[in-house]
Amino acid sequence: MASTQNQQDGTIASFEGKRIWVTGHRGMLGSAMVRSLAGEGAELLLTTREEVDLCNQAAVYAWMEANRPELVFHIGAKVGGIHANATLPADFVRENLLIQCNVIDGAYRSGVQKLVFVASNCTYPSLAPQPIAEDALLTGPLDANIRSYAVSKIAGIEMCSAYRRQYGCNFVAVIPPNLYGPGDNYHPQHSHVVAGILRRAHEAKMQGADEFVVWGDGTPRRELLHVDDLADAMKYVMRAPTTHDLYNVGCGHDLAISELASIIADVVGFKGRIVYDASKPNGTMRKLLDSSRIRALGWVPKVDERLGLRSAYQDFMQILEDPARRARIGD
Numbered sequence: 001m002a003s004t005q006n007q008q009d010g011t012i013a014s015f016e017g018k019r020i021w022v023t024g025h026r027g028m029l030g031s032a033m034v035r036s037l038a039g040e041g042a043e044l045l046l047t048t049r050e051e052v053d054l055c056n057q058a059a060v061y062a063w064m065e066a067n068r069p070e071l072v073f074h075i076g077a078k079v080g081g082i083h084a085n086a087t088l089p090a091d092f093v094r095e096n097l098l099i100q101c102n103v104i105d106g107a108y109r110s111g112v113q114k115l116v117f118v119a120s121n122c123t124y125p126s127l128a129p130q131p132i133a134e135d136a137l138l139t140g141p142l143d144a145n146i147r148s149y150a151v152s153k154i155a156g157i158e159m160c161s162a163y164r165r166q167y168g169c170n171f172v173a174v175i176p177p178n179l180y181g182p183g184d185n186y187h188p189q190h191s192h193v194v195a196g197i198l199r200r201a202h203e204a205k206m207q208g209a210d211e212f213v214v215w216g217d218g219t220p221r222r223e224l225l226h227v228d229d230l231a232d233a234m235k236y237v238m239r240a241p242t243t244h245d246l247y248n249v250g251c252g253h254d255l256a257i258s259e260l261a262s263i264i265a266d267v268v269g270f271k272g273r274i275v276y277d278a279s280k281p282n283g284t285m286r287k288l289l290d291s292s293r294i295r296a297l298g299w300v301p302k303v304d305e306r307l308g309l310r311s312a313y314q315d316f317m318q319i320l321e322d323p324a325r326r327a328r329i330g331d
């Protein structure tokens with residue numbers, strides 16, 4: 001068994017010629033990562049779920065042993081919005097724990113040089129002081145609606161840190177806020193906030209409805225990040241010396257769900273009313289990240305929110321015209 005005992009500082013000078021495994025490359029962030037790595041001269045190793053089920057330990061270990069990735073962007077996970085998390089908590093915790101154990105331990109066993117793992121801002125306590133710094137992790141109770149998913153992601157962060165402490169592995173985690181962009185999941189039961197509102201606004205417009213409904217009372221605030229910005233940030237973290245094992249990656253400001261819904265209605269061209277269903281959970285009221293640690297590496301987000309939402313809407317329209325992609329969003 002190879003060890004990743006690494007005496008260097010964790011810097012990756014270049015991706016040129018590197019064998020890089022992007023897990024979950026067919027998803028929203030994974031495909032952004034593949035786009036971002038194009039032109040870097042890397043040898044991308046991409047596996048579909050059918051080829052390597054990340055929940056299957058034997059399959060993951062065998063594939064890693066045979067293919068020997070040098071760098072891993074670990075993105076693949078079971079992902080969903082508040083409804084999916086509330087109804088399938090066992091699936092979320094089990095699948096994500098299995099995937100993380102297999103990929104992170106497999107990376108140690110097969111001698112991966114550096115791994116960057118994507119966690120989520122739901123790992124922070126629901127009443128964490130704002131903006132939330134990395135040291136707020138494990139300082140208070142989590143939002144009950146997404147606790148199973150959050151606990152699995154906390155375990156992934158801890159695995160990166162523990163493998164670094166015990167074996168000297170260069171394994172690092174990043175925490176993004178709500179993501180959006182091309183390839184988002186517009187499934188009515190599995191979507192996140194941006195995709196969910198965008199779909200409902202579009203359907204209301206197409207049906208000529210006077211209103212569409214948004215879950216919660218509209219007051220919770222959310223920080224958004226375009227997936228292309230996160231993919232770029234993950235490359236910064238991969239290249240940087242491993243001085244920290246956790247980085248927040250946010251755009252630096254948040255907006256109320258009601259403001260977001262108005263912007264999306266405008267982008268979609270829906271002219272009616274937006275109604276808030278306060279009987280549905282609000283989720284955590286605010287989770288703005290303190291991203292000064294990654295800013296110190298020189299990373300800045302580049303995608304303008306309104307332009308990013310416009311391009312997300314264009315992508316949604318393309319999905320509606322493609323029967324294969326349409327089937328994936330429950331249409």
Ligand SMILES: NC(=O)c1ccc[n+]([C@@H]2O[C@H](COP(=O)([O-])OP(=O)(O)OC[C@H]3O[C@@H](n4cnc5c(N)ncnc54)[C@H](OP(=O)(O)O)[C@@H]3O)[C@@H](O)[C@H]2O)c1
Nearest residue numbers: 024026027028029049053054055075076077079120178179
């Ligand atoms: N979306 C957000 O707002 C958000 C926010 C914070 C953090 N994150 C994190 O960012 C990462 C990517 O999220 P995303 O929104 O891009 O998710 P996504 O679009 O649902 O993509 C997830 C990918 O993981 C793959 N996957 C899941 N289980 C698998 C398994 N057992 N074997 C092989 N592949 C498997 C999926 O494969 P298939 O293509 O076969 O389904 C898919 O390609 C996740 O780690 C997520 O926790 C997302």
